[in-house]
Amino acid sequence: MEIAIVGAGFSGTLVAAHLLRKATGPLTVRLIERVPDQFGRGVAYSTVRDCHFLNVPAAKMSAFPDDAEHFLRWARAREHRLINPPWVTAITSASFLPRRAYGDYLCGVLDEAERGAPAGVRLERKTGEAVGVKRGPRGISVCLAGGERHEVERVVLALGNFHPGDPNVADRSFYESDRYHGDPWGPEVLAALMETRSCLAIGSGLTMADWAITLSEAGYRGTLHVLSRRGVWPQAHRPAAPVDFSIAAEAWPRTVGAWLRHIRHYIRSQRCDWRAAIDALRPATPSLWASLPLAEQRRFLRHLRPFWDCHRHRLAPFVGDHLQILTQSGQLVRHVGRVMGYREDGNGVDVVIRRRGLDEVSLLRVDAVVNCSGSESDYRKLESRLINDLLDRGLVHPDPLGLGLATGSNGALLDAAGCASRHLYTLGPPEKGMLWETTAVPEIREQAARLANALLRDLERSGRPARALLARASGAG
Ligand SMILES: Cc1cc2nc3c(=O)[nH]c(=O)nc-3n(C[C@H](O)[C@H](O)[C@H](O)COP(=O)(O)OP(=O)(O)OC[C@H]3O[C@@H](n4cnc5c(N)ncnc54)[C@H](O)[C@@H]3O)c2cc1C
Structure with missing residues (x-):
């Protein structure tokens, strides 16, 4: 059995690590990345500069949702290397550490998962650009620039963030x-x-x-x-006492205007820091987003997006x-x-x-x-051979808001007819239109664990492997 993962940033690396940790075999995980330096690091964590910092405190950056202190322990064990006054003076749960160090951590996570994989379960790192995906006899195949072709059972597109689009001007x-x-x-x-x-x-x-x-x-x-x-x-982040800003789903406002009033009223009446209120909303954000009618989601993007972005990120x-x-x-x-x-x-x-x-x-x-205008998310405008191929073949479809790709449960990509693929999956930034809150580590690590479990269960159910692929049906660790 083979699973190809296109993109070796945080998303692809974590799906690969979970597959290696949980599969019992036989399974080959083919991790395909076009930029050699970005293997295990992706765009965000391949920086070589110590002045580029994580924008999430160390306590929330564990790669594993069920082991919250995993990254913190890793960092504490390397304290002598990471202390760098005046930026980093101590390693605590509230520390903001260099992104470069986080890239080292992710590479370590992948190496360890590879080393610990049982016999028959292996990782193959492939440097190259995926330029097309075709349906094939075994399921699906990934074509690389240069003509190489990999027949696999499942493909995960962990394509992450693209370059910003150029501002629209008459003379380009x-x-x-x-x-x-x-x-x-x-x-x-x-x-x-x-x-x-x-x-x-x-x-x-x-x-x-x-x-x-x-x-x-x-x-x-x-x-x-x-x-x-x-x-x-x-x-900027400032220490803020957490608040319990939970509202029963039945009582959720149905318009963004009502949400805005509700949040403002809450902050004023509780006299809490706005940061705490925004953070408390975060776990519910994808469900809240999905509960809004399309017209309201559009209204949010038109009027509120920049304000949300600067308070949330x-x-x-x-x-x-x-x-x-x-x-x-x-x-x-x-x-x-x-x-x-x-x-x-x-x-x-x-x-x-x-x-x-x-x-x-x-x-x-x-x-x-x-x-510096932010990642281009309209897939119809991207200069990506892979995306153009997928769109041309009708294997994927932009979401209705043009923020990414349309997906079903567990990131199964929807084709042009709206049917969920059994072979093609995604996670992270491409799901922005569907989930809104899906671009940072705390969300993507959950998705990666869920997707790896679902893929292994699915392959096991399909009956092809001689023995069970899934070592542990649940749990991300
Ligand atoms: C500068 C920056 C800083 C950030 N800081 C934080 C932070 O501090 N905390 C946090 O939680 N989140 C942060 N984020 C959010 C970030 O999006 C996620 O944390 C996470 O790194 C996303 O990982 P990804 O693998 O989905 O995407 P990416 O990191 O973009 O990785 C996608 C990979 O896919 C490869 N790829 C794409 N197309 C192809 C193809 N056709 N063939 C082969 N390879 C391909 C790319 O080369 C790339 O390496 C930051 C994002 C950026 C851009």
């Missing part, structure tokens, strides 16, 4: 310029920005925060301009403080508006901006532009 020629960095994680971006006297980050979320801190740590002397459409700014406290220092010193300058175009000449680029609330446009002169 600037996007070909050396002054434009469409992929904020590109290896060449830092050296290019360090050469500039001023640069513009489009977007004011966590990617921008990464860039502000990276430039500052690298000794950048220029000005970092930050443009956001609504003027929202990422909030918070910065490590010291990163928030650092941004404030950069702003107060005038090195970081905030602008509110949208990009209308670019006028590049030999010495720089004038970014044409329509300021919020104003009709006329103004020009912002910078040496370079980096797109």
Whole structure:
């Protein structure tokens, strides 16, 4: 039996680790990743910079839902390496640790699962880009660029986050310029920005925060301009006493306006920190999202999304403080508006901006532009051979909100006719339209454990393996 997992970020790595830990054999787990450095780490945890921090405290970053302290123990055992004043002064449950260290942790989780797998259960790491999926005699096959083909019984698409889409402007020629960095994680971006006297980050979320801190740590002397459409700014974590903000599902409001009023009223009446209320809602968010009619979900995306994002996805406290220092010193300058175009000449680029609330446009002169506007989630716009192939064959279908892919239970992908696949699954960011809260470790680790269990049970039920594949039917550990 073979299961292919495309994408070796957190999602793919954790599904692989669970399969290796729970299967009794025979099973080959083929983990396919196009970027060698991202094996086990993915986009988020392959950074090589110590100034890129997790935005979730250590106590909530265990890879295993049933062993909450797994990551904390790992970190404590490496305290001497991780202490790095002034950023990290102690390893506690509230510590915000470097993402690079978290990548090391994930690689260790995968290695350990591989070493501990019983005879007949094995992991095969394959570097390559999956470019297509076809139905085949055994179930399904994954085609790699270069022509290699892997016949397997099940495929998990753990494709994660894609590059941001370029802002929509009439003349897109600037996007070909050396002054434009469409992929904020590109290896060449830092050296290019360090050469500039001023640069513009489009977007004011966590990617921008990464860039502000990276430039500052690298000794950048220029000005970092930050443009956001609504003027929202990422909030920082602060200690807040937890609250019990649970509402019986029957009493859930059916409109986003009513939800907003309800949350505000709760925070005011309980005099609690808004962070505690948002955190308390988190476990129920996917069910709450599913309970809203499509029109209300759209209304939320149109009016509230940036405000939700900046309150829900918070910065490590010291990163928030650092941004404030950069702003107060005038090195970081905030602008509110949208990009209308670019006028590049030999010495720089004038970014044409329509300021919020104003009709006329103004020009912002910078040496370079980096797109920090967040992952492109409209799969119809992605430049991915794999996604285009899947869409063309009707094997997958965008969700109605255009935030990812339509899925059924356990991440089974829905085809163009709306039928749940028995062979193709996904988890994590591609399920955003269906679950809303599905992009971070605390949610994805649960999905990975559930999906691995479901796949093993399903293969066992299909009767093909000579003996049971599933060692333990439940439990993520
Ligand atoms: C910069 C950043 C910081 C973050 N920080 C945190 C944090 O502190 N805490 C937290 O809980 N969450 C954080 N997140 C959220 C993050 O999305 C999840 O934690 C998690 O890493 C998502 O993992 P993933 O495997 O789904 O996606 P990804 O990490 O994006 O991995 C997907 C992988 O699939 C590969 N791939 C895609 N297409 C193909 C193909 N066709 N063929 C082969 N390989 C392919 C990609 O190369 C990539 O390595 C962060 C996200 C980002 C982007």
